[in-house]
Amino acid sequence: MKQLSMGDRLFTFFAYTFLVLFTALILLPLLYIIITSFAPAKDYLTRGFFLIPSHWTLDAxxxxxxxxxxxxxxxxxxxxxxxxxxxxxxxxxxxxxxxxxxxxxxxxxxxxxxxxxxxxxxxxxxxxxxxxxxxxxxxxxxxxxxxxxxxxxxxxxxxxxxxxxxxxxxxxxxxxxxxxxxxxxxxxxxxxxxxxxxxxxxxxxxxxxxxxxxxxxxxxxxxxxxxxxxxxxxxxxxxxxxxxxxxxxxxxxxxxxxxxxxxxxxxxxxxxxxxxxxxxxxxxxxxx
The missing domain is CATH 1.10.3720.10 (MetI-like)
Incomplete structure (x- = not known):
């Protein structure tokens, strides 16, 4: 297997880092929509931005x-x-x-x-x-x-x-x-x-x-x-x-x-x- 040079390793690291961050930016709004839909209405009004609701509910x-x-x-x-x-x-x-x-x-x-x-x-x-x-x-x-x-x-x-x-x-x-x-x-x-x-x-x-x-x-x-x-x-x-x-x-x-x-x-x-x-x-x- 060919040994990667330092430049290739750095390029691979930054490329994967960029893709992970870019994917997270895309998925975060969708994840927030999903979580908020299962959260109580008061969480959105009292807590602002959150990724874990106080409790899960199907009320919505x-x-x-x-x-x-x-x-x-x-x-x-x-x-x-x-x-x-x-x-x-x-x-x-x-x-x-x-x-x-x-x-x-x-x-x-x-x-x-x-x-x-x-x-x-x-x-x-x-x-x-x-x-x-x-x-x-x-x-x-x-x-x-x-x-x-x-x-x-x-x-x-x-x-x-x-x-x-x-x-x-x-x-x-x-x-x-x-x-x-x-x-x-x-x-x-x-x-x-x-x-x-x-x-x-x-x-x-x-x-x-x-x-x-x-x-x-x-x-x-x-x-x-x-x-x-x-x-x-x-x-x-x-x-x-x-x-x-x-x-x-x-x-x-x-x-x-x-x-x-x-x-x-x-x-x-x-x-x-x-x-x-x-x-x-x-x-x-x-x-x-």
Missing amino acids: YQYLLHNPGFVQSFKNSIFITVIGTFINITVTSMMAYGLSESWIKGRSAVNFMILFTMLFSGGLVPTYLVVDSLHLIDTFWALWLPAAVAPFNVIVMRSFFASLPYELKESSRIDGCGEWRMFAKIILPLAKPAIATFTLFYMVGNWNTYFSAVIYLNDDSKWPLQVFLRQMLVINDERVGLLNEALYTYTPSARMAAILVSALPLLVIYPFLQKHFNKGMLVGSVKG
Whole structure:
């Protein structure tokens, strides 16, 4: 084994020290949120900053579970994320596969329109007027349809589909396999890494829906979790606890618990997609 020089040892020591300190700076706020959520409310008010509560309690989580506004917004976020992600992946994969086939007429024009939307958007006011004219205000469709396709994801997935061997598709057609069946039985199974990657991207986007919900949803019973959290953490609007005419006062422990619960679903789902996600990060990187 090669003996390290003094300079290499010093570099290794400072590199590891820096990484440990940097990791601690990142983990400390998260650790503080977790600990505060299990601490009594009086600890936050009387002790200031602490890493060990006077005693551990689940009062904050029980408090949230009995809050009809929080429970309803959590259900709304799950519904928005599941249906929205399904729409996103379905439309993105179908559009990308169609655009990857050179024999499709008008493919260049559609590719140009997709690229154009990456550089220029319609703007907030025109988009709102379109959504309003379609009578989608105060419906979840106002969140799903305008964001049904991410142009960049379509372009990357199109490159992946275009990189598949032409002989594979041709042999399937010769054997009598139609386009829909080939897409469902052959193409999609080969695209599992890409689908898993973009599913995760779309899930994060749908779960963190905030601005669109503020713009299009006036009915607070349809608010997703992120809008509820904003009212709870920043404005502390009493309406968030008045959906069933019950007043809720949000203690620091309850706020920290709400933050932790809002991040939990994505932390639980990510490990199941990780093995495909690592492969999918290279999708479309070879052939553009």
